[in-house]
Amino acid sequence: MSDFIVGIVVFPGSNCDRDMVWALEGCLGIKTKFIWHESSDITGVDSIVLPGGFSFGDYLRCGAVARFSPLINSLNDFVKTGRRVIGICNGFQILTESGFLPGVLTTNKNLDFICNDTELEIITSKGNWFNSSNNKLKLPIAHGEGRYFCDEDTFKELSDNDLIALRYLNNPNGSSYDIAGVINKKGNVLGLMPHPERACDSSLGGNDGLFTLKSLLEFS
Amino acid sequence: MNQFEAKVSIRLRPSVLDPAGEAIKSAASKLGVEGINSLRIGKLIEVNLEAKEEKEAKEKIELLCDRLFANKVIEDFDYDLKDVNE
Numbered sequence: 428m429s430d431f432i433v434g435i436v437v438f439p440g441s442n443c444d445r446d447m448v449w450a451l452e453g454c455l456g457i458k459t460k461f462i463w464h465e466s467s468d469i470t471g472v473d474s475i476v477l478p479g480g481f482s483f484g485d486y487l488r489c490g491a492v493a494r495f496s497p498l499i500n501s502l503n504d505f506v507k508t509g510r511r512v513i514g515i516c517n518g519f520q521i522l523t524e525s526g527f528l529p530g531v532l533t534t535n536k537n538l539d540f541i542c543n544d545t546e547l548e549i550i551t552s553k554g555n556w557f558n559s560s561n562n563k564l565k566l567p568i569a570h571g572e573g574r575y576f577c578d579e580d581t582f583k584e585l586s587d588n589d590l591i592a593l594r595y596l597n598n599p600n601g602s603s604y605d606i607a608g609v610i611n612k613k614g615n616v617l618g619l620m621p622h623p624e625r626a627c628d629s630s631l632g633g634n635d636g637l638f639t640l641k642s643l644l645e646f647s
Numbered sequence: 648m649n650q651f652e653a654k655v656s657i658r659l660r661p662s663v664l665d666p667a668g669e670a671i672k673s674a675a676s677k678l679g680v681e682g683i684n685s686l687r688i689g690k691l692i693e694v695n696l697e698a699k700e701e702k703e704a705k706e707k708i709e710l711l712c713d714r715l716f717a718n719k720v721i722e723d724f725d726y727d728l729k730d731v732n733e
Contacts, residue, residue, distance in 0.1 A: 487690075487715070488718055491718070495715075523720075524718065530720065531718050531720040531721050533663070533721055534665075534666050534667060535666065536664060536666055537666065538666045538667065576663060576720065576721055577720070578662070578720075581720075601664065601666075
């Protein structure tokens with residue numbers, strides 16, 4: 428597994444890209460490589476992280492401009508091969524804006540920027556992104572626009588296909604149906620608002636994020 | 648090529664909560680303006696563009712609205728298009 432390389436996409440305004448290197452390389456010994464968003468060359472990369480931050484200043488809507496980056500255009504073929512993509516926070520917003528995942532992320536119900544640990548329930552085992560021996564996780568969130576919104580039909584589709592990854596226990600931001608993360612039908616694309624890369628060392632408050640990042644090594 | 652001006656309005660769909668609008672509504676009542684039943688915030692985008700004819704200008708604006716300006720999961724759009732050739 429030592430040749431496995433996780434590509435971390437860097438947009439103007441990304442700010443969790445280096446945290447992700449620390450988590451993957453420092454805590455898990457997984458090789459990483461930064462990929463500038465204007466590159467569409469993702470050969471030699473085995474899975475991809477769209478990190479958190481404020482790509483393009485969150486102008487217009489979070490993720491709305493980033494979705495037109497050449498790298499996002501080439502992501503479709505990458506996903507079809509079964510290789511894995513995780514979008515965290517702003518990365519999740521980019522995945523919904525670009526249509527890889529359903530729904531949208533918008534302003535928190537209480538208008539607060541919420542920076543806190545949050546308790547989450549693991550809903551799906553599809554894709555094996557979470558430790559199925561646990562039902563719950565504690566991961567930090569840090570967002571002002573993390574309220575997941577979807578209509579009833581989309582929710583039904585998500586439920587019927589077992590695509591809801593995580594739900595908040597206390598729904599801090601007003602998300603539809605308490606949804607904190609979703610996956611695609613194939614199970615190889617995960618988007619979530621909580622930050623697993625900030626929960627990879629117990630001395631920093633918890634290590635519930637390790638399993639999810641380690642699962643980037645799998646193939647769907 | 649002809650010059651056109653478009654004013655595009657983006658609105659949150661009625662079913663979507665607008666927390667920013669609610670905050671402004673509460674500020675309006677603190678200002679002493681009573682009787683506001685609802686207040687919702689949208690976006691106005693002004694575009695100056697070139698096109699051969701109005702039909703082409705319309706197609707360009709609709710593509711922009713559909714794919715970039717609005718996210719149709721939560722937003723609706725409409726626009727006014729004006730031929731501004733002298």
